[in-house]
Amino acid sequence: MPIRVPEIDDEGLLARYPFLPQGRSFIREMLEENGISVEDLIEAPWLEDVRVRGRLRLVDSVLQQEDAASSSTIDLSTDVGRMTETLSFLHAMLVVCASFDERLLSRWIEGESSRADKLLGMDSKNFSLLSSSFLSDIVVETNSEGSEIYWIPMVDFIELSPKISGNYWRLVNRPLRDGWVCLDSGAGETGRERASRLIKERVRESLRISCEDRISRMDDEFAAKFADPVERITGLLSERVKEEMPMTAAIRDDWPPCFESAVSELNQGVNVNHVGRVFLAAFSRSIGLQQEQACNFFSNAPDYDADTTSYQVGQIYEREYTPHGCSSLKTNARCPVQIGEDPLCDQEWLTHPLKYIRAKQRRRYGSSNAESDRDADDSNSDSANSS
Numbered sequence: 046m047p048i049r050v051p052e053i054d055d056e057g058l059l060a061r062y063p064f065l066p067q068g069r070s071f072i073r074e075m076l077e078e079n080g081i082s083v084e085d086l087i088e089a090p091w092l093e094d095v096r097v098r099g100r101l102r103l104v105d106s107v108l109q110q111e112d113a114a115s116s117s118t119i120d121l122s123t124d125v126g127r128m129t130e131t132l133s134f135l136h137a138m139l140v141v142c143a144s145f146d147e148r149l150l151s152r153w154i155e156g157e158s159s160r161a162d163k164l165l166g167m168d169s170k171n172f173s174l175l176s177s178s179f180l181s182d183i184v185v186e187t188n189s190e191g192s193e194i195y196w197i198p199m200v201d202f203i204e205l206s207p208k209i210s211g212n213y214w215r216l217v218n219r220p221l222r223d224g225w226v227c228l229d230s231g232a233g234e235t236g237r238e239r240a241s242r243l244i245k246e247r248v249r250e251s252l253r254i255s256c257e258d259r260i261s262r263m264d265d266e267f268a269a270k271f272a273d274p275v276e277r278i279t280g281l282l283s284e285r286v287k288e289e290m291p292m293t294a295a296i297r298d299d300w301p302p303c304f305e306s307a308v309s310e311l312n313q314g315v316n317v318n319h320v321g322r323v324f325l326a327a328f329s330r331s332i333g334l335q336q337e338q339a340c341n342f343f344s345n346a347p348d349y350d351a352d353t354t355s356y357q358v359g360q361i362y363e364r365e366y367t368p369h370g371c372s373s374l375k376t377n378a379r380c381p382v383q384i385g386e387d388p389l390c391d392q393e394w395l396t397h398p399l400k401y402i403r404a405k406q407r408r409r410y411g412s413s414n415a416e417s418d419r420d421a422d423d424s425n426s427d428s429a430n431s432s
Contacts, residue, residue: 046247050178058171060127063134064161064248065178069255072135075128086136087270094129099136100274106137106156107149107282140278142259143271148345149282150256151314155347158249165241172237179247183240184225195228195240202226205246209348210319210357213239249347301401302390303374304328306381308342316347320369320377326358327366331399336362370397 050066053059059071075081085092098119120126134157141153165175176183184196199221206214213219213231220227228239268275297305307325310317317325322343329339336358343354371390374380382390395401 046179046251047177047181051174053174053178056127057121058175060121060130061164062161062175063131064157064252065175066251067178068131072131075131079128081132083139083267083270086132086139092132095132095136096274098129098133099140100278102133102137102156103140103153103274103278104281105160106153107278107285138256138259140271140274142256142263143268144275144279145260145268146279146282148313149279150253151347152282152345154249154252154256155314155349157252158245159348161248162241162245165244166235166238169237172241176240176244179244179251188229192230193236195236196222196225197228197240197243199224199226202243205243207318208246208316209242210322299402299405301398302382302387303371303380303398307379311342311346314345314347318377318379320374321379322346323361323366324369324374324379326361328368328398330362330365331368332402368398371395374398 046066053065053067056071059065059068062068063072081089081092086095119130121130137153141150144150165172168175173183173185180201181198186194186196188194199216202216202219206216216226220229228243229236230239234242300308304325307317307321310321311325325342326339329342330336339362340351340354340358343349343358344351346354369377369379371380384391389395389401389404395404
């Protein structure tokens with residue numbers, strides 16, 4: 046983050062982007078000027094519009110609604126509109142923190158950061174000012190075709206790009222100039238939208254730090270004040286997860302820990318790295334899961350996009366990618382098992398997750414045959430005794 050952030054006097058801008066570093070003092074001043082306490086935010090009748098808007102923001106995040114960024118019709122040119130939009134963000138954040146639910150926290154952060162990504166990508170007028178609050182510097186040029194090209198410092202790119210999947214975001218594929226990285230248009234996105242996608246990662250991290258700080262200072266008495274909205278939103282999240290993960294325990298019995306870990310982390314909203322995602326899709330194909338089912342594994346991912354996921358998983362299925370082996374998974378921090386935690390993984394011959402699942406199946410098959418043999422022996426013995 047920049048050592049110094051620019052001053053923003055436009056209250057409409059601060060209300061539209063309450064996650065800005067400058068937003069915390071703006072929210073505090075708004076509460077003080079209007080004499081609003083936490084209790085008021087929870088139950089005061091005159092703040093019902095704030096709570097309604099806060100619930101909508103939460104639902105959009107949990108349901109991963111598309112185009113949530115443009116769903117607000119609040120007039121930010123009025124004092125009431127600015128207060129409603131700003132405090133709805135605060136209300137939603139407090140509900141999420143009071144839930145102490147990591148999965149809900151991840152989904153809300155993803156929803157708000159995706160909303161920020163879309164709003165920033167559309168805001169050509171204020172983009173330079175807003176981006177300077179999250180990037181150490183930025184330079185905008187216009188090429189011969191009239192398209193804007195954005196140059197950002199390599200240090201920012203190196204820090205943020207590994208969290209984004211896709212070849213575009215690998216440094217080796219980006220034009221460089223004197224320590225600056227070029228973000229140009231491509232795949233239907235403008236250079237500004239590419240830059241806002243990078244800023245999204247900084248917004249995501251900023252929100253997580255802010256929420257973790259609030260959670261660390263939140264006691265049970267304070268959290269209990271949000272019991273009703275927390276119960277509603279966690280119930281909705283549970284229903285949503287059940288719809289998105291129609292997996293049976295019997296199917297999962299044979300899964301190797303690396304595959305189970307990738308599925309579980311994505312289901313909890315954890316941002317699994319590129320190797321983990323490719324492995325999950327390739328392994329799903331190898332064990333005969335339908336492509337649609339493989340896509341469902343990614344539905345809770347922080348940067349989930351249905352079309353992009355369907356395309357990328359489809360490429361892996363069509364080209365019949367081979368899943369990563371154990372050594373590659375360990376190198377890329379995707380092996381969750383330590384020595385002694387899983388006897389099967391400790392075997393010297395187990396060098397690939399597919400060997401794990403085959404071994405599991407053989408053991409189950411052998412166990413079933415042994416039981417069948419015992420039943421047959423018992424049956425023959427009974428017959429002999431009867432004779």
